Structure formats: structure tokens, C-alpha cells
Amino acid sequence: xxxxxxxxxxxxxxxxxxxxxxxxxxxxxxxxxxxxxxxxxxxxxxxxxxxxxxxxxxxxxxxxxxxxxxxxxxxxxxxxxxxxxxxxxxxxxxxxxxxxxxxxxxxxxxxxxxxxxxxxxxxxxxxxxxxxxxxxxxxxxxxxxxxxxxxxxxxxxxxxxxxxxxxxxxxxxxxxxxxxxxxxxxxxxxxxxxxxxxxxxxxxxxxxxxxxxxxxxxxxxxxxxxxxxxxxxxxxxxxxxxxxxxxxxxxxxxxxxxxxxxxxxxxxxxxxxxxxxxxxxxxxxxxxxxxxxxxxxxxxxxxxxxxxxxxxxxxxxxxxxxxxxxxxxxxxxxxxxxxxxxxxxxxxxxxxxxxxxxxxxxxxxxxxxxxxxxxxxxxxxxxxxxxxxxxxxxxxxxxxxxxxxxxxxxxxxxxxxxxxxxxxxxxxxxxxxxxxxxxxx
Amino acid sequence: xxxxxxxxxxxxxxxxxxxxxxxxxxxxxxxxxxxxxxxxxxxxxxxxxxxxxxxxxxxxxxxxxxxxxxxxxxxxxxxxxxxxxxxxxxxxxxxxxxxxxxxxxxxxxxxxxxxxxxxxxxxxxxxxxxxxxxxxxxxxxxxxxxxxxxxxxxxxxxxxxxxxxxxxxxxxxxxxxxxxxxxxxxxxxxxxxxxxxxxxxxxxxxxxxxxxxxxxxxxxxxxxxxxxxxxxxxxxxxxxxxxxxxxxxxxxxxxxxxxxxxxxxxxxxxxxxxx
Numbered sequence: 001x002x003x004x005x006x007x008x009x010x011x012x013x014x015x016x017x018x019x020x021x022x023x024x025x026x027x028x029x030x031x032x033x034x035x036x037x038x039x040x041x042x043x044x045x046x047x048x049x050x051x052x053x054x055x056x057x058x059x060x061x062x063x064x065x066x067x068x069x070x071x072x073x074x075x076x077x078x079x080x081x082x083x084x085x086x087x088x089x090x091x092x093x094x095x096x097x098x099x100x101x102x103x104x105x106x107x108x109x110x111x112x113x114x115x116x117x118x119x120x121x122x123x124x125x126x127x128x129x130x131x132x133x134x135x136x137x138x139x140x141x142x143x144x145x146x147x148x149x150x151x152x153x154x155x156x157x158x159x160x161x162x163x164x165x166x167x168x169x170x171x172x173x174x175x176x177x178x179x180x181x182x183x184x185x186x187x188x189x190x191x192x193x194x195x196x197x198x199x200x201x202x203x204x205x206x207x208x209x210x211x212x213x214x215x216x217x218x219x220x221x222x223x224x225x226x227x228x229x230x231x232x233x234x235x236x237x238x239x240x241x242x243x244x245x246x247x248x249x250x251x252x253x254x255x256x257x258x259x260x261x262x263x264x265x266x267x268x269x270x271x272x273x274x275x276x277x278x279x280x281x282x283x284x285x286x287x288x289x290x291x292x293x294x295x296x297x298x299x300x301x302x303x304x305x306x307x308x309x310x311x312x313x314x315x316x317x318x319x320x321x322x323x324x325x326x327x328x329x330x331x332x333x334x335x336x337x338x339x340x341x342x343x344x345x346x347x348x349x350x351x352x353x354x355x356x357x358x359x360x361x362x363x364x365x366x367x368x369x370x371x372x373x374x375x376x377x378x379x380x381x382x383x384x385x386x387x388x389x390x391x392x393x394x395x396x397x398x399x400x401x402x403x404x405x406x407x408x409x410x411x412x413x414x415x416x417x418x419x420x421x422x423x424x425x426x427x428x429x430x431x432x433x434x435x436x437x438x439x440x441x
Numbered sequence: 442x443x444x445x446x447x448x449x450x451x452x453x454x455x456x457x458x459x460x461x462x463x464x465x466x467x468x469x470x471x472x473x474x475x476x477x478x479x480x481x482x483x484x485x486x487x488x489x490x491x492x493x494x495x496x497x498x499x500x501x502x503x504x505x506x507x508x509x510x511x512x513x514x515x516x517x518x519x520x521x522x523x524x525x526x527x528x529x530x531x532x533x534x535x536x537x538x539x540x541x542x543x544x545x546x547x548x549x550x551x552x553x554x555x556x557x558x559x560x561x562x563x564x565x566x567x568x569x570x571x572x573x574x575x576x577x578x579x580x581x582x583x584x585x586x587x588x589x590x591x592x593x594x595x596x597x598x599x600x601x602x603x604x605x606x607x608x609x610x611x612x613x614x615x616x617x618x619x620x621x622x623x624x625x626x627x628x629x630x631x632x633x634x635x636x637x638x639x640x641x642x643x644x645x646x647x648x649x650x651x652x653x654x655x656x657x658x659x660x661x662x663x664x665x666x667x668x669x670x671x672x673x674x675x676x677x678x679x680x681x682x683x684x685x686x687x688x689x690x691x692x693x694x695x696x697x698x699x700x701x702x703x704x705x706x707x708x709x710x711x712x713x714x715x716x
Contacts, residue, residue: 288567295566296549296556299542303550306539313493313531314620315524316553324563421543423581425597435541435602 016079024071031067035060106373113279117272127271131278131343133383135336138282140363140375142332145289147361148370149298150325151305153210156217157360159197160190160330162224162352164337169237169347170230179243183338190334191327193220198326202319217357224349236348243342245273274343281339285332286372292328294422301325302370302422366407368414377415445506446471446624446655447492452501454487454679461487463679464501469624469672471508474646474656476666478690479676480699485659486534488676489628491516492657493531494523505529507623525554530622532613534629534659540602544593544612547601548584551619556580587615591645607638611645624655631662643669667691675699 040060043053113134120126139161146154167186171177177185201212224231231237242250248257250270258265292298300321303311311318341347363382367374385403389396407415418430447469454462462484469475477485490496492503492515503515505527513527523529539547549556559576560566566573588594591611596604601612610630617625630646631639639662646669650656660666666673666687673690675683677699683690690696 291567292563295560295563296553297560297563299546299550300553300557302542302546303539303553306541307537309495310533310537310539311550312495312521313524313533313537314551314553314616315521316550317521317525419541421546421598423545423549424543425545425581425585425594427598429598431541431543431600435600 020072020075020079023075024068027071028064028068031064032060035063039063105377109373109376117275121268121272124268124271127268127275129384129387131271131275133380134275134278134282135340135343136360136363136379136383137376138278138285138336138339139333139360140367140379141282141285141289141372142329142336143360143364144329144367144370144372144375145292145301145332146325146329147364148375149289149293149305150301150322151369152322152325153206154213154326154329155210155354155357155361156197156213156215156220157329157333158352158354158357159217159220160194160333161337161340161356162220162349163190163193163330164334165341165347165352166224166231166237166337167334168338168341169240172241173237173239179241179338179342180246183335186338187331187334190337191331194326194328194330195323197330198323202322214354214357217352217354221349221352224352231349234349236346236350237341238346240341240345240347242270242345243274243277274339278339278343281335285335288328289372297321297324299422362404366404366414368411368416368418370419371414371416374414374416381415444471445469447475447657448502448504448506449488449492450502450504452488452491452503453499454484454491454496455499461679462491462498465676465679465681467674467681467684469655469657471506471655472650472653473671474650474658474669476658476660476670476673477676478660478663478666478673479682483676483699484679485676486628487679489531489626489657489659492523493529493626494519494521505624524620524622528621528623529626530617530620530624531626532610532617532628532630534632536606536609536613538601538609538613538616540600542601543598544588544601544604545581545584545597547612547616548587548619549580551616552580552583554620583619587619590648591615607634610634610638611642614645614649618649618654622654624657625649626657628659629661630658631660631665634662639665 040057041053041055043051046052113130116130117127120130139157142160143154143157146152146157164186167189168179168182171182171185172179197213197216201209201216204212225234227233244250245257248260249255250257250273252265253259256265258269293302300311300316301324303314303316304318304321304325308318311321340351344351359382363378364375366382367376367378386396386400389399392399413432418432420430421428445468449468450466452462452465453460465484465488467475467477477488479485487496491498491501494515497519498516501516505513505515507513507528515523515527515529518527524531539550542550556576557563560573561570585594585597588597591608591614593604593608593612593615596608601609604612610633614625614627614630617627627646631642634642643665646656646658650669658666658670670687673684673687674681675690675693675696682695682699683693685693
């Protein structure tokens with residue numbers, strides 16, 4: 001019995017070695033093909049304009065060798081760890097630790113965020129970065145309603161961000177309305193545009209929906225560029241009023257907040273104030289989303305993501321359900337946009353390119369669709385990490401891309417790949433995202 | 442009150458040149474189980490999709506009479522309104538639960554319209570109004586009651602996708618029942634179940650009928666059909682070939698011919714030689 005089993009493992013191992021070698025050879029061959037021209041032959045324009053080239057077969061050989069050995073090492077590691085999969089890659093003890101961390105992280109992170117302006121009071125760079133990260137956290141949470149909960153792939157989220165920003169910019173510069181009046185207006189206008197976009201695209205699903213929302217994002221941007229009389233076109237809108245502390249401006253004058261409090265004026269006050277404004281807005285987004293998830297509308301969003309046909313059979317109006325998801329997400333985008341405008345003091349169409357939509361979508365996907373903590377961590381990683389890698393100079397994008405690829409191998413369903421039930425009888429057991437669907441709507 | 446709950450007259454459904462259902466007429470009695478049977482491709486599921494609003498029939502009428510005498514023309518409603526206004530619920534041939542949501546959540550989603558009203562279209566719910574909390578508690582109680590009836594109460598907090606196949610089938614029926622329908626349409630509820638599970642399914646369906654919900658059933662498992670049906674409609678090639686009580690249908694040579702793929706005389710001959 002024992003002999004038979006050792007024979008078996010020996011046979012499996014022999015087969016394994018053959019497999020590893022085959023795989024390594026294939027990898028080396030692919031590397032040879034790829035790099036033979038890129039590294040093997042070097043071309044340059046000579047002094048008189050002719051083409052000179054020389055070969056670097058030594059470098060090529062060493063790279064192919066590295067790929068060959070590296071492939072063997074990776075394959076050995078993989079066999080040692082067992083088959084790739086969430087359950088086996090993460091051992092149970094580590095999983096328990098992760099669970100504990102999962103419960104401890106949100107409150108700790110929140111406390112730390114509240115203390116950031118206190119700790120880094122003198123470091124303007126950190127404060128600015130914090131505001132930027134929080135803006136993206138808020139955008140991520142807003143888009144999470146549409147993509148993560150309702151499963152509607154929206155590639156034009158930046159349009160609502162732009163609507164919010166321009167709403168505030170134009171209302172305040174033309175009519176002198178204050179930030180706190182414009183904020184809800186910007187949200188309502190963005191939600192309105194969300195519904196407007198929602199109507200024509202309701203029949204579309206999956207890829208088609210993504211294309212139309214992408215186009216919508218571009219349309220908004222092009223309208224802003226070309227409607228010169230209203231939006232100032234490519235020159236943007238400048239001189240957007242800074243927010244006041246409920247009517248008291250944050251200026252060095254006698255009626256400024258500093259003078260009224262009897263403290264010395266510092267420009268940092270405004271930064272700190274902005275930090276807490278965006279923190280409050282982000283937390284509002286979070287609170288509303290968490291609340292909505294537990295209400296029938298939120299459950300209907302998730303049901304829609306899981307199975308639209310079943311929703312219709314249960315008498316759920318899928319049209320209004322989708323529209324509310326679009327409107328809610330757009331409203332938060334609008335809030336974030338108004339904040340962006342007041343922080344920058346100047347906005348132009350260049351801030352609202354497709355790149356922004358893609359970045360926010362990446363935050364949602366990377367965070368784990370539907371997970372609030374995951375989105376916050378992903379925003380921190382993506383925006384903060386991007387700054388962190390500044391030291392790598394020209395290799396920044398490369399390092400960044402590598403990090404994302406590794407993250408997706410390690411956690412294909414995002415950082416937090418689990419969903420907590422909205423209602424439970426005895427105990428709330430998190431559901432692996434392997435079961436949840438990504439939505440085709 | 443007895444009488445007819447569903448009266449289908451001259452139902453025709455064409456897909457391009459293919460006539461899936463051709464002038465089908467039948468009635469389903471109130472508080473009874475009506476079975477729709479027939480060989481594969483006979484058009485049974487198409488009939489279901491017409492009744493439940495997933496297809497718009499080419500022609501024909503489908504009249505639903507509620508307990509209170511209200512009459513609804515199903516062919517004039519579409520989509521989600523069939524379930525919401527006409528109170529017709531259905532299950533699917535290939536199970537369509539929400540796999541990433543728990544069993545309890547699945548049953549809560551089914552009570553969406555009631556809860557939506559109670560939550561004041563989300564606004565009252567958002568501020569945590571007591572009236573909404575009471576409605577939610579009531580919804581959870583109803584879900585709990587159904588989970589108990591299908592003996593899944595201890596799996597209430599497990600993902601629906603993690604349940605065994607037979608459990609998923611029963612959960613889908615419970616989910617449909619949570620919409621409080623007057624007519625329940627089941628598309629092959631016994632498919633893939635073993636003998637014991639089929640027997641418990643029969644019991645469940647009979648208890649649902651006795652409780653006052655009429656059932657329209659597509660089924661291939663003849664032991665289930667013959668045991669629980671009050672009335673059977675047999676279809677082949679989109680037309681009705683027979684109907685009646687289980688015993689009559691079982692002995693009908695046309696039905697046997699349709700199932701065996703032989704023509705009528707041959708089937709009659711086979712039956713005679715058999716007896």
C-alpha cells in the first residue's frame with residue numbers, strides 16, 4: 001500500500017519535472033521571440049543619417065536564461081504552495097488574521113484619517129495628497145453603487161463629476177451662490193443627468209452599456225469644450241469662490257474665521273477645512289450606501305446584478321431600479337465634482353478625461369466590487385501608491401503596473417473579495433464573491 | 442370561491458416562420474393544480490413565457506380572474522407587471538436564484554414591492570422610520586415561515602449558490618410564493634430531483650394548493666404529475682391534443698402516441714395487445 005503510493009508520488013513528480021521543463025522551455029522560447037529584435041539587435045541613426053546596428057546576443061542570451069530559470073522557480077514555488085486558488089494560497093491561520101484585521105481596519109483607518117490634519121499639520125504635501133485620496137475614495141464609493149451593487153458597467157462616470165464641478169463653478173461665478181447651496185444643487189443636477197443617460201441605455205447590457213456610457217462621458221466633455229459662451233471652452237472657469245465656514249470666509253481679513261477666533265491666520269486652515277469637508281462628504285456617501293444596501297432598493301440593485309430575468313419575474317421594475325442606481329451614483333459624483341471645483345478654484349475640460357473614469361473604475365474593481373472598505377483601500381493604494389513610486393522616476397508606471405498584475409493574481413476578485421449579507425437570522429456569514437455575479441446589465 | 446382562474450383562448454406564438462404555439466385554448470381551475478405536459482419541444486415553456494409576460498403572444502387572449510372577481514387580461518400587461526399587478530409568479534426550468542445572496546435575502550427580494558411601499562420609496566427607510574422597521578420585521582417573519590416550510594431554516598444565512606440542487610429548487614418555489622401570487626407557474630420543478638425529493642416536492646405543492654394558490658405546472662416526471670394534478674393538458678407541436686383528469690389522459694391513445702413517437706393506430710394496437 002505504502003509502496004504503491006510512493007510509486008505514485010514518484011511518477012507524479014517525474015511527470016511534474018517534465019511538465020516544468022516543458023513550461024520553462026516554452027517561456028524561454030517566447031522570450032527569445034519577443035526580445036530577439038528588442039534587445040538582440042540595436043539600431044541607431046548614424047552621424048550621416050544612415051542606419052547603424054549592432055548585435056547584443058550576450059544580453060539576449062542572459063535574458064532568455066533568466067526567463068528559463070525564473071519560470072522553473074515560479075513553477076516550483078507554485079507546486080510547493082499547492083494549486084493556485086484563494087483558499088489554498090491563504091492558509092487558514094492567515095485567513096483568521098485577515099478576518100480580524102478586516103474588523104479592526106475600518107475603525108482604525110477612520111481614526112487615523114481624522115487625525116491626519118493634526119499629525120501632518122505642517123506638511124502641506126501630505127494634506128493635499130490626503131484630500132486627493134479622499135476625493136477618489138468618494139468617487140469610488142459613488143461608482144460602487146452603479147458598478148459594484150447594481151452591476152451596470154459605467155465607463156463615463158467622469159461626466160457626472162464634470163457636471164457637478166461645472167454646476168458649482170457656473171452657479172457661483174454667475175449668480176454668486178455659496179458653496180453650501182450649490183453642493184446639493186450640483187448633486188441634483190448630476191443625478192438628473194444620470195437619469196437622462198439612464199433612459200436610452202436601459203435596454204443595453206454589458207459591453208454595449210459600457211460603450212454608450214463611455215461615449216456619454218466624451219460627449220459631456222466635448223460639449224464643455226465647444227460651448228464657449230457658457231463654459232469658457234478650453235480656457236475653463238477660473239476664480240471659483242473658495243468655500244466658507246458656514247458663511248465665515250477663511251481669509252486673512254478682519255471678518256475672516258481666524259480673526260473671529262482670535263488666532264493667527266494661516267493658509268493651512270483652509271486646507272485642513274477642505275480636508276474635513278471632503279472627509280464628511282465621503283463619509284456621507286459611505287453611510288448612505290450602507291443604509292441603501294439594507295433597504296429594498298439596495299437589495300433590488302444586488303438582485304439585478306445577480307439575475308435580471310428573475311427580478312422581472314418577481315415583479316421588480318428593473319427600469320426604475322436601474323435609473324435609481326444611475327442617479328444615486330451620479331449624485332455622489334456631482335458632490336465630488338463641486339468639491340473639486342471649490343478646491344481647485346479653476347476647472348477646465350482637461351480634468352475630465354476618460355483617464356479619470358478609468359481610474360475610478362480601476363479603484364472599484366481593484367477594491368472588490370461592492371465592498372466599501374475595499375474601495376477605500378484601493379483608492380489609497382492607487383492614488384497614494386502612485387505618489388509613493390515617484391522615487392522610481394521613469395520606471396514608476398512599470399512598477400505600478402507590475403504591482404497591479406500581482407494583486408490581480410493574488411486576489412482576482414479585488415482586495416476584499418467577499419460580500420456581507422444585508423439581513424440575517426442567526427449570524428452574518430460573508431459570502432465569497434466567487435458565487436456572486438458581476439452583472440451583465 | 443371556485444371557478445376558472447386562468448382562461449387561455451386561441452393562444453398563438455410565432456417566431457418568424459416557426460409556430461411554437463398554435464391556437465391553444467385551455468382553462469385552469471381555481472385552487473387546483475393544472476399540469477401542462479407534452480414531449481420536448483411541444484411548446485410548453487413558450488406558453489409559460491406568454492402567460493408570465495416574457496413573450497408577447499402573436500394572438501390570443503389570456504384572462505385571469507382574481508378571487509375578488511377582478512379580471513385581468515394578461516396579454517395586455519408585460520414584464521414585471523404580470524407579477525406585480527396580476528399576481529402571477531413563476532419559477533424557471535434552469536434555476537434562477539440570486540446565487541451570491543443568502544437564502545433569506547432571496548426571499549426578501551421577492552417581497553420587494555411591499556417593502557418598497559413600506560419604506561416610502563426609500564426615503565422613510567433611509568431615516569429609519571418605525572413603520573418601515575415593522576414592515577421589514579414582518580417580511581423577515583414571512584421569509585422565516587417559508588424557510589421552515591421548505592426545511593431550510595438552518596441554512597437561512599448561507600449563500601443560495603451553496604445550497605444543494607434540490608434545496609435550490611424548493612427555495613425558488615418559496616421565493617415565488619413570497620410574492621403572494623394567486624397563480625403559481627412552475628416550470629419543471631421536479632427536474633433533477635431524486636425519488637425522495639420528488640415526493641416531498643409533491644407534498645409541498647399540495648399544501649400550497651390547499652392554502653389557496655392555484656398552480657400551473659410543466660413537468661416531465663409522470664409520477665409527480667399523475668399524483669398531484671387535478672387536471673392535465675397535453676400538448677404536442679404547439680397544439681392541445683388531449684385534456685382531462687390524470688386517469689383519462691394516461692389512457693388516451695393520442696397521448697401515448699405523442700410520447701412514443703408512433704402514430705395513433707399503432708399506439709392503439711400496442712395498447713390492445715398489452716391488455
